[in-house]
Amino acid sequence: MSDLEVSVVVPVRNAERWLGDCLASIRAEKPREIIVVDGCSTDNTVKIAQSMGARVISDEGMGLPAARMLGVQNACSDIVALIDADVVLPPGSLGGLLDEFKACGYDGLQFGLESEADGPGYWGSALAWHHNHSRVRTWFGVCATLMRRKVLLSVAFDDTFRSGEDVELRIRLEEAGYRLGVSSITAVRHRFRDTFDAARNQWLQDGAGLARTVRKHPLRDGWLMVLPFLATIRGAGLSLLHAPRFLAYWVCFLVYNYRSIFGELLRPPATGHSVGGNAAWLSAARLAPVATGFLFWALAAIMLPPAQLGMGSAVVAAALLSVQLGMLGIGQATLTLLPEQSDGGRRLIASSLVAVAVAALVLAGAVAGVTFALGSGVGTAWHDPVLTGMFLATAVFAVVAYQLDHVGVAQKRSDRALLRSLAQSVVQLSVLAFALAVGVRDVAVVVAAVAAGALVSVILGLRQLSRAGAAPDWKHGLKPGRALRLLKPGLPNHALMLADRAPGYLLPLVVAATLGPAATAPWYMAWMMASAVFFFPQSSGLSLQTALAGGRSRLGLVSSALKASLTLTFFAGAMLLMVGPYFLGFLDSEYAETASLLPVLVPALLLGCVTQVYFGLCRAQGRLAEATAVAVFAAVLAVAPAPLAASGFGLLGVSALWSGAQACAAVIAIWRLGMLMKRPLPPNRLQLPAAAASQPAGIE
Numbered sequence: 001m002s003d004l005e006v007s008v009v010v011p012v013r014n015a016e017r018w019l020g021d022c023l024a025s026i027r028a029e030k031p032r033e034i035i036v037v038d039g040c041s042t043d044n045t046v047k048i049a050q051s052m053g054a055r056v057i058s059d060e061g062m063g064l065p066a067a068r069m070l071g072v073q074n075a076c077s078d079i080v081a082l083i084d085a086d087v088v089l090p091p092g093s094l095g096g097l098l099d100e101f102k103a104c105g106y107d108g109l110q111f112g113l114e115s116e117a118d119g120p121g122y123w124g125s126a127l128a129w130h131h132n133h134s135r136v137r138t139w140f141g142v143c144a145t146l147m148r149r150k151v152l153l154s155v156a157f158d159d160t161f162r163s164g165e166d167v168e169l170r171i172r173l174e175e176a177g178y179r180l181g182v183s184s185i186t187a188v189r190h191r192f193r194d195t196f197d198a199a200r201n202q203w204l205q206d207g208a209g210l211a212r213t214v215r216k217h218p219l220r221d222g223w224l225m226v227l228p229f230l231a232t233i234r235g236a237g238l239s240l241l242h243a244p245r246f247l248a249y250w251v252c253f254l255v256y257n258y259r260s261i262f263g264e265l266l267r268p269p270a271t272g273h274s275v276g277g278n279a280a281w282l283s284a285a286r287l288a289p290v291a292t293g294f295l296f297w298a299l300a301a302i303m304l305p306p307a308q309l310g311m312g313s314a315v316v317a318a319a320l321l322s323v324q325l326g327m328l329g330i331g332q333a334t335l336t337l338l339p340e341q342s343d344g345g346r347r348l349i350a351s352s353l354v355a356v357a358v359a360a361l362v363l364a365g366a367v368a369g370v371t372f373a374l375g376s377g378v379g380t381a382w383h384d385p386v387l388t389g390m391f392l393a394t395a396v397f398a399v400v401a402y403q404l405d406h407v408g409v410a411q412k413r414s415d416r417a418l419l420r421s422l423a424q425s426v427v428q429l430s431v432l433a434f435a436l437a438v439g440v441r442d443v444a445v446v447v448a449a450v451a452a453g454a455l456v457s458v459i460l461g462l463r464q465l466s467r468a469g470a471a472p473d474w475k476h477g478l479k480p481g482r483a484l485r486l487l488k489p490g491l492p493n494h495a496l497m498l499a500d501r502a503p504g505y506l507l508p509l510v511v512a513a514t515l516g517p518a519a520t521a522p523w524y525m526a527w528m529m530a531s532a533v534f535f536f537p538q539s540s541g542l543s544l545q546t547a548l549a550g551g552r553s554r555l556g557l558v559s560s561a562l563k564a565s566l567t568l569t570f571f572a573g574a575m576l577l578m579v580g581p582y583f584l585g586f587l588d589s590e591y592a593e594t595a596s597l598l599p600v601l602v603p604a605l606l607l608g609c610v611t612q613v614y615f616g617l618c619r620a621q622g623r624l625a626e627a628t629a630v631a632v633f634a635a636v637l638a639v640a641p642a643p644l645a646a647s648g649f650g651l652l653g654v655s656a657l658w659s660g661a662q663a664c665a666a667v668i669a670i671w672r673l674g675m676l677m678k679r680p681l682p683p684n685r686l687q688l689p690a691a692a693a694s695q696p697a698g699i700e
Contacts, residue, residue, distance in 0.1 A: 009068060009072060009081065009082050010023070010035070010036045011059075011064055011068050011071065011085075012041065013040065013045070015085035015086075016041075016045050018085050019036075022088060023049065029089060029091075029092075031077075031081065032077050035054065037059050038059070039061055057071070064165065068082055068157055069152070069156055072153065078150070079098070079146055079148060079149065080149045082142045082143070084143040086191045093187070096185065096186045097146055100183055100185060101146045104179075104181070106179050107151045107180065108148070109145065109180070109183060110143075112137075112186060112188070113188065114190060115191075116128050117194045118191050118193060123195055123198065123199040124194030127199055130246075130249065133235070134235070138182055139170070141166040142166040144188050144190070151173070151178055162205075163209040163212075167213050168213045168217075171217055205260075206260070207256065207261040208260045210225070211260065211264035212264060215264075228257035229258075236250045298583075299429070299432050299433060300312065300446050303436050304443065304446070306521040306522070309521040310516070310521035314377060314520050315381050315447050316446070318371065318378050320505050321506065324501045326357075327360075327494065327497065328487060329492065329495075330487070331497075332494075332496075335406060345410070346471060346472055346473035349465065352403055353400055357396050361392060384444065386444045393455075401420065401454050404458065404465075411470070420460050420464070423453075425453065427456045428452065432445065432446065435449075492624045495628045495632075499632045499635045500634075503638045506642075507527070507658065508523065511651070511654060515650070515651075519650075522584075526580070526595070526651075527601075529598070530601040533572045537565050537569055537609040537613075558677060562609065565609040570606065577602055596652065600656055603659065604662035604663065607663055608665075610673065611634075611662070611669040614672060615631070630669065637657070638658045638660075638661035
């Protein structure tokens with residue numbers, strides 16, 4: 001006869017070793033029912049469950065989260081106990097937890113866990129010692145837990161998880177405002193297998209679960225990436241004090257957790273990322289190579305005197321300007337058109353890559369011709385044919401790599417850009433380090449290293465697309481008509497993009513022409529660090545545009561993008577203010593002086609968060625003329641007086657001028673965002689731009 005109005009759900013798979021003890025301890029508590037959900041066991045698990053009077057159902061191998069939900073769906077009681085097979089309930093414990101659950105008004109309450117090994121060996125003891133001394137034991141989980149049935153049915157486990165589903169569920173339960181807890185009064189026995197394979201499997205599952213959680217909730221729980229490292233530091237310290245024999249355990253724990261984390265993160269997800277996740281991955285792709293980029297320019301500063309380094313940075317800036325000119329708005333058109341393609345975008349991708357490469361090559365030649373005619377600054381670099389060739393190669397490879405980033409954003413797979421950015425950075429650094437080692441000291445080496453890194457990024461990007469089944473269809477995608485159709489929606493966006501981005505590449509050229517190449521080197525260091533942080537606002541704006549262009553409601557998306565942008569930019573800016581002066585001081589006194597520019601630049605980066613979200617919303621609503629007017633206004637303020645500011649106030653004047661222009665744009669953006677968010681829009685306005693929305697799905 002039942003004494004407790006509780007349904008107990010026990011998910012199992014090949015659990016004959018422990019299931020008998022577990023079910024016996026549960027049956028002694030006299031719950032209303034015991035439901036065993038079997039995951040296609042091949043041992044005596046089902047026979048044991050049936051012999052103990054449990055109701056057995058099968059999850060048909062759908063996995064642990066699905067098994068738990070299946071048990072909950074078949075439960076009769078309003079309160080459900082989720083008990084794993086490796087748990088043994090002491091007498092009276094279920095009733096005691098139920099009393100605490102009701103008295104305190106919990107929606108979910110976990111037993112306290114007293115871990116133990118099921119043998120005398122090393123690995124089971126180490127696992128148990130770890131858990132008994134870990135802070136994680138105070139986190140709400142579901143291996144031995146009471147839950148309200150209606151809460152689980154409404155929130156539910158994410159059945160795409162195969163491990164770590166309890167951590168991810170807790171996140172959503174907390175966000176929904178449910179009351180959760182871990183009992184400090186009632187505890188159960190929690191057993192670990194005493195083998196290395198069991199320990200390794202535990203580490204791999206933990207790491208994969210953390211990675212999936214970070215992928216799904218990157219902004220709220222991205223810090224979980226460092227959890228295994230922090231746990232290792234704490235655990236190793238406690239081991240040194242109390243149990244030195246477990247130090248080897250912590251080495252394995254760290255290695256296998258991060259092996260699983262990185263393996264999971266680099267594995268393509270079943271679906272694309274959310275707007276926040278996509279922005280976070282793209283931001284990570286921009287931020288990840290910053291450390292190697294600093295080292296790259298530090299090595300360049302060691303290799304070359306300031307005048308030559310300034311010339312090298314000016315040439316790189318000219319190449320990046322050519323990239324922005326050569327995009328022709330095709331990247332923005334890709335964000336809108338690619339999700340609609342019937343062939344997965346293979347023809348569109350091919351057309352877009354060839355179009356931007358040809359345009360960048362032509363316009364890089366034009367940039368070289370104009371600056372050569374001016375005669376000063378970067379124009380003197382074109383007397384060297386090798387340097388000129390490296391400049392043109394950099395522009396072409398970099399523009400293709402940049403377009404591949406847009407493809408990744410449109411596919412909601414910005415995580416691919418992270419791997420390519422890391423590969424690009426490593427190659428650039430390796431080329432420069434090799435040149436330094438063999439004694440080659442020339443400006444062309446710096447530019448060649450950048451070109452080599454961009455080329456590797458392109459090769460890797462094409463391989464990624466091929467493995468994802470979206471390899472460019474060169475045969476059908478290279479017809480000129482398709483490129484022209486890309487330009488139709490692209491060019492209206494191009495003016496906005498140029499006005500927004502070009503000042504960042506023009507100002508180094510202005511400094512080189514006004515103050516000379518020697519002043520450009522320290523300016524470029526400070527400007528490069530600030531530009532790295534500026535990728536956060538830009539990434540949020542791009543991801544917002546993609547989400548809105550895909551037909552999703554703007555409700556909440558603008559707020560989400562703005563919060564993500566401000567949060568990421570704030571922390572990155574704070575880190576820049578703390579670390580930047582030390583880096584610049586390490587290089588030389590000439591570079592150290594530019595540290596005073598950082599407090600001027602960082603506030604403008606935060607203001608840029610609002611402006612970039614405003615631009616993303618304008619693109620998604622077809623308000624390109626309005627956004628372009630604001631961007632042109634800010635660009636004119638930043639660039640037109642720059643020669644006078646540089647002559648009169650030096651680098652500080654140029655920095656203050658750019659920051660002031662950003663502030664003016666942000667004021668307008670705040671005003672217009674407030675108005676646009678209050679104004680209802682017809683559904684068709686959410687497709688951007690109007691010309692793009694009218695294009696046939698296949699860009700035939």
